Amino acid sequence: MGTVTRKTIDARGLLCPLPVIRLQDAVKDLPAGTEVELIGTDPGVLHDVPAWCRVHGHRVLQTRDDGEEYRVVLRIAR
């Protein structure tokens, strides 16, 4: 089995839509199949990142609300 590459994007302290912009810019250079974990402090990431993924066809694998931090894990499609 191939190894899945995972990249982490630290979007803590940024208000939406900046976390989405950081994600969008990072994804441009990543190959299909890469997993990306975005960590943010704006609860909006739990809505905006999945919405952005749906619009671009990427798959959300997990969303998590830790109270003060929010995480979205996704897999890049092409």
Added chain:
Amino acid sequence: MSQQRKAVALISGGLDSMLAARVIQEQGIHVEGINFFTGFCVEGHTHAIRKRDRNKPKRNNALWVAERLGIKLHIIDIIEEYKDVVINPKYGYGANLNPCLDCKIFMVGKAHQWMREHGFDFIITGEVIGQRPKSQRRDTMPVVARESGVGDLLLRPLCAKNLPPTKPEREGWVDREKLYDFSGRTRKPQMELARKFGLVDYAQPAGGCCFLTDENYSRKLADLWRARGERDYELDDIMLLKVGRHIRPRPHFKLIVAREEGEGRFLQGYKNRFVHLYPVSHSGPLTLIDGRLEDGDLELAGRIVARYSQGRDAERVTLRAVTPEGEKTLEVAPFKPHEISPRWVL
């Protein structure tokens, strides 16, 4: 077989740009959206910051529109480049510090650049003649097309029939007869068209989507420029103008007082860059000091902060002040309401 034409639509998240994109999709054109983030966008920020808004449903309206239309949306960070638009608008400001015409020219110009880089054929916007007093007038429409450099590759599907045919119409990429002739400030034709397309629950922001159209926000930005002696800003400056009470008791400093827990948490992220104060004898707001403090100013600031604490009616309130020289404890008499001059409150 005819070539598949591609249009890039400026998507604000409001109804007009959504309709414009949909009208062009109906003609078999491949449409993708572009949305610009200036730093002044109203989009959800205050919801994110303020605790009392946290349970309200929150969405990015531009992404919501893209989902409804089934198009890709590209969100572009233009914070740095946009400064020149705000600081030096060639066509001036609207009622507040909103440089709407320069903004439209800039955004259409950026969309034109994106269009060329990505092999698209033309640009569409949701502009309607007469809809906005500053930027959407019959005489400003050609200015936007000319000064942005896009020329006749800019199509406004909602009012195209009131304007000379553009290249996409002349070349037959789109059928002019299926475009619209909306004009004026009425929203009825747009609402009727939305109904026809089955589009409901669209955003209708009362004050537009930009903080620069807001009188209070513009007053705080003008104060910032006056106090610093220059018309400039960083992203953090304009974000902080969205948060808290801003009180300037002296020309050389102001206080940013958190109004509730959510704002306090937001300001926590900034506190290490500022002198800051918080009450310790009573619960009360975290407050940042922006500017420089002279003799007696820290006590003045402390009395204001105490006024907004639970100790407002107490004889004395104890506060902790964190300054570059170290931490200090202050004991102050809270100001009475009439002692805080209305002129101080921005």
